[in-house]
Amino acid sequence: MVDYSSPLPAGRTGSHAYALDEAHFRRFLGKIRPHYFTLMLEVKAKERSALLAARIVSSDPWFVRKV
Numbered sequence: 001m002v003d004y005s006s007p008l009p010a011g012r013t014g015s016h017a018y019a020l021d022e023a024h025f026r027r028f029l030g031k032i033r034p035h036y037f038t039l040m041l042e043v044k045a046k047e048r049s050a051l052l053a054a055r056i057v058s059s060d061p062w063f064v065r066k067v
Helices: 024-032 046-058
Strands: 003-006 039-041
Touching: 024 046, 039 046
Parallel strands: 003 039
Antiparallel strands: none
């Protein structure tokens, strides 16, 4: 399992942002290929960020497996 968080702009090292930073998350996804793992989002705006992450991942053919 990997804990993921977008960094808090101008925050102390290790501080995570209130919500998912879409551009940062997309760059992260581009770097993790071809690895598969469980991803846990570390954000305060959990529902909004989870929905955004799900939309981003589901629109990327690499992460969508056809069953």
